[in-house]
Amino acid sequence: MSMIAAFYGGKSILITGATGFLGKVLMEKLFRTSPDLKIIYILVRPKAGQTLQQRVFQILNSKLFEKVKEICPNVHEKIRPISADLNQHDFGISKEDLEELLSSTNIVFHCAATVRFDDHLRHAVQLNVTATQQLLSMASQMPKLEAFIHLSTAFSNCNLKHIDEVIYPCSVEPKKIIDSMEWLDDAIIDEITPKLIGDRPNTYTYTKALGEIVVQQEGANMNIAIIRPSIVGATWQEPFPGWVDNLNGPSGLIIATGKGFLRAIKATPMAIADLIPADTVVNLTLAAGWYTAVHRPKSTLIYHCTSGNLNPCNWLKMGLQVLATCEKVPFEKAFRRPKADFTTTRFTTHYWNAVSHRAPAIIYDIYLRLTGRKPRVMKLMNRLLRTISMLEYFINRSWEWSTHNTEMLMSMLSPEDQRMFNFDVRQLNWLEYIENYVLGVKKYLLKEDMAGVPEARQHLRRLRNIHYLFNIALFLIIWRLLIARWQMARNVWVFIVSFCSKFLSYFRASSTLKL
Numbered sequence: 001m002s003m004i005a006a007f008y009g010g011k012s013i014l015i016t017g018a019t020g021f022l023g024k025v026l027m028e029k030l031f032r033t034s035p036d037l038k039i040i041y042i043l044v045r046p047k048a049g050q051t052l053q054q055r056v057f058q059i060l061n062s063k064l065f066e067k068v069k070e071i072c073p074n075v076h077e078k079i080r081p082i083s084a085d086l087n088q089h090d091f092g093i094s095k096e097d098l099e100e101l102l103s104s105t106n107i108v109f110h111c112a113a114t115v116r117f118d119d120h121l122r123h124a125v126q127l128n129v130t131a132t133q134q135l136l137s138m139a140s141q142m143p144k145l146e147a148f149i150h151l152s153t154a155f156s157n158c159n160l161k162h163i164d165e166v167i168y169p170c171s172v173e174p175k176k177i178i179d180s181m182e183w184l185d186d187a188i189i190d191e192i193t194p195k196l197i198g199d200r201p202n203t204y205t206y207t208k209a210l211g212e213i214v215v216q217q218e219g220a221n222m223n224i225a226i227i228r229p230s231i232v233g234a235t236w237q238e239p240f241p242g243w244v245d246n247l248n249g250p251s252g253l254i255i256a257t258g259k260g261f262l263r264a265i266k267a268t269p270m271a272i273a274d275l276i277p278a279d280t281v282v283n284l285t286l287a288a289g290w291y292t293a294v295h296r297p298k299s300t301l302i303y304h305c306t307s308g309n310l311n312p313c314n315w316l317k318m319g320l321q322v323l324a325t326c327e328k329v330p331f332e333k334a335f336r337r338p339k340a341d342f343t344t345t346r347f348t349t350h351y352w353n354a355v356s357h358r359a360p361a362i363i364y365d366i367y368l369r370l371t372g373r374k375p376r377v378m379k380l381m382n383r384l385l386r387t388i389s390m391l392e393y394f395i396n397r398s399w400e401w402s403t404h405n406t407e408m409l410m411s412m413l414s415p416e417d418q419r420m421f422n423f424d425v426r427q428l429n430w431l432e433y434i435e436n437y438v439l440g441v442k443k444y445l446l447k448e449d450m451a452g453v454p455e456a457r458q459h460l461r462r463l464r465n466i467h468y469l470f471n472i473a474l475f476l477i478i479w480r481l482l483i484a485r486w487q488m489a490r491n492v493w494v495f496i497v498s499f500c501s502k503f504l505s506y507f508r509a510s511s512t513l514k515l
């Protein structure tokens with residue numbers, strides 16, 4: 001019998017960010033392994049004209065929840081969406097809902113965050129720091145609370161090369177930052193942002209670091225743990241391989257590669273690609289929830305959920321496998337054939353951006369214009385280049401994360417739990433995982449049917465022929481222009497023509513002799 005699954009049985013669990021990528025995988029696993037849990041409260045904001053119920057309905061109707069609906073047919077009765085916006089004071093939760101939450105919750109999983117790298121500091125602080133502080137304040141009023149699990153990121157201290165499972169201080173206290181956001185205007189915040197984030201690359205990593213300090217300070221009297229995943233990718237094994245439903249991390253770039261938009265990217269091929277599957281993160285999170293509640297460690301434990309030190313993969317291996325899979329099982333309606341390379345210098349990056357990204361986009365937009373359609377490729381390309389520039393920091397460096405707490409936790413699990421809540425990435429076969437990831441992107445993110453693969457292959461063959469024809473035409477045009485303007489080119493041309501004609505006459509003469 002799994003100790004972890006039994007622990008969650010009968011529990012009332014609060015999840016923030018349950019509509020996000022990790023939140024959904026977390027909820028799915030909880031229902032699948034502990035169908036007898038009492039209730040899961042989820043803090044949800046109404047969005048895109050959808051009510052809370054419609055949002056829950058949409059989640060439950062996705063492929064991710066198919067197994068859960070078999071195991072736990074009354075799953076919809078066990079999810080209680082609570083209207084809440086983490087940007088608002090007290091989250092805008094009604095008095096009745098708040099009372100119910102405070103009196104019933106046993107475990108909190110805090111997943112909600114803004115994960116945008118370019119978010120304005122005010123917004124990133126509000127969501128990643130202030131909201132965390134408010135949630136902790138709510139948690140401190142929960143008499144039945146057994147554990148509070150906070151999702152952070154392994155990159156919260158990416159300004160360091162070696163990162164231990166400890167909380168590092170920031171130059172300015174989070175409380176001062178929170179206060180200052182209330183009275184500083186946007187222009188001043190813009191001005192001080194680079195100074196505050198210092199040698200971190202963006203507001204996301206900076207505010208996640210502040211959030212951790214808040215957790216440590218405000219949660220001193222609670223059973224708290226912090227999980228720091230690295231780059232979260234599609235699921236590895238559960239509920240099935242390859243599930244992914246947003247463009248964050250590598251997923252967006254996998255699409256850009258498969259559709260032939262991405263042809264070159266500045267990356268360090270041998271740098272560690274510290275990917276971690278979403279189901280691995282969720283298994284560790286649930287195990288940490290159990291351990292924190294049952295064993296009550298004296299201090300807040302931080303768990304690194306990373307792969308680099310146990311089973312390293314690098315960007316070259318990943319890139320090659322992405323390309324190989326896109327060749328084998330192509331994406332539909334590709335812009336160009338999937339073919340890409342790494343650049344290592346600023347100069348070559350600018351060159352390939354001009355030649356392989358911007359030039360084809362301009363040519364295709366001219367073609368669209370000439371055929372009476374709206375040009376759109378250059379706009380897409382500019383977005384892609386902006387996204388790449390935001391991600392570049394993470395694909396040109398390697399970090400070392402120590403994993404003592406994570407390994408300790410693994411050793412505390414029973415063999416049954418080690419199997420059921422597996423977070424041992426040493427067992428992961430990268431080539432198989434990346435192939436399933438790419439297929440998952442195709443099926444679950446792009447919603448492409450596998451039945452369309454022959455047509456997609458045919459399309460790639462057409463693109464290859466167009467590419468050859470285009471290159472031949474380009475060569476002939478350039479050559480014609482050179483001949484018209486340059487004596488040297490004319491001389492070379494005369495030499496080639498006379499050489500060919502001599503060769504032909506010799507060939508003809510020798511075949512006549514043989515006859």
Ligand SMILES: CCCCCCCCCCCCCCCCCCCCCCCC(=O)SCCNC(=O)CCNC(=O)[C@H](O)C(C)(C)COP(=O)(O)OP(=O)(O)OC[C@H]1O[C@@H](n2cnc3c(N)ncnc32)[C@H](O)[C@@H]1OP(=O)(O)O
Pocket residue numbers: 115116117118152153154155230231232247248249250251252253254256257265316318319320322323340341342383384386387390391394395
């Ligand atoms: C020799 C062989 C060579 C082979 C080479 C080729 C192989 C290449 C394949 C493998 C690539 C590997 C890449 C690795 C990438 C590494 C990522 C590292 C990330 C470190 C993460 C740290 C971990 C975390 O804790 S945080 C979670 C991660 N967070 C994110 O990823 C958020 C990033 N996104 C943003 O910050 C923003 O979306 C931003 C700034 C990128 C874009 O903002 P903007 O306002 O311009 O646009 P949006 O409104 O957000 O979206 C506009 C448009 O773009 C689409 N889009 C959004 N994100 C991405 C994306 N990541 N990739 C591609 N496209 C994206 C979005 O859907 C919108 O499209 P619409 O059509 O308008 O809907």
Ligand SMILES: NC(=O)C1=CN([C@@H]2O[C@H](COP(=O)(O)OP(=O)(O)OC[C@H]3O[C@@H](n4cnc5c(N)ncnc54)[C@H](OP(=O)(O)O)[C@@H]3O)[C@@H](O)[C@H]2O)C=CC1
Pocket residue numbers: 016017018019020021022023043044045047084085086087110111112113114115127151152153154208228229230231232233246248249
């Ligand atoms: N994905 C990754 O690569 C990594 C993620 N992490 C961490 O894991 C956690 C989960 O990330 P992930 O699932 O990928 O992120 P997502 O962006 O997929 O999900 C974010 C969640 O936060 C919710 N949210 C955002 N703003 C608000 C708000 N104002 N009020 C209420 N809810 C809000 C979103 O709700 P809505 O659906 O309404 O937008 C969504 O449910 C985060 O803390 C992140 O920092 C750490 C390392 C890597």
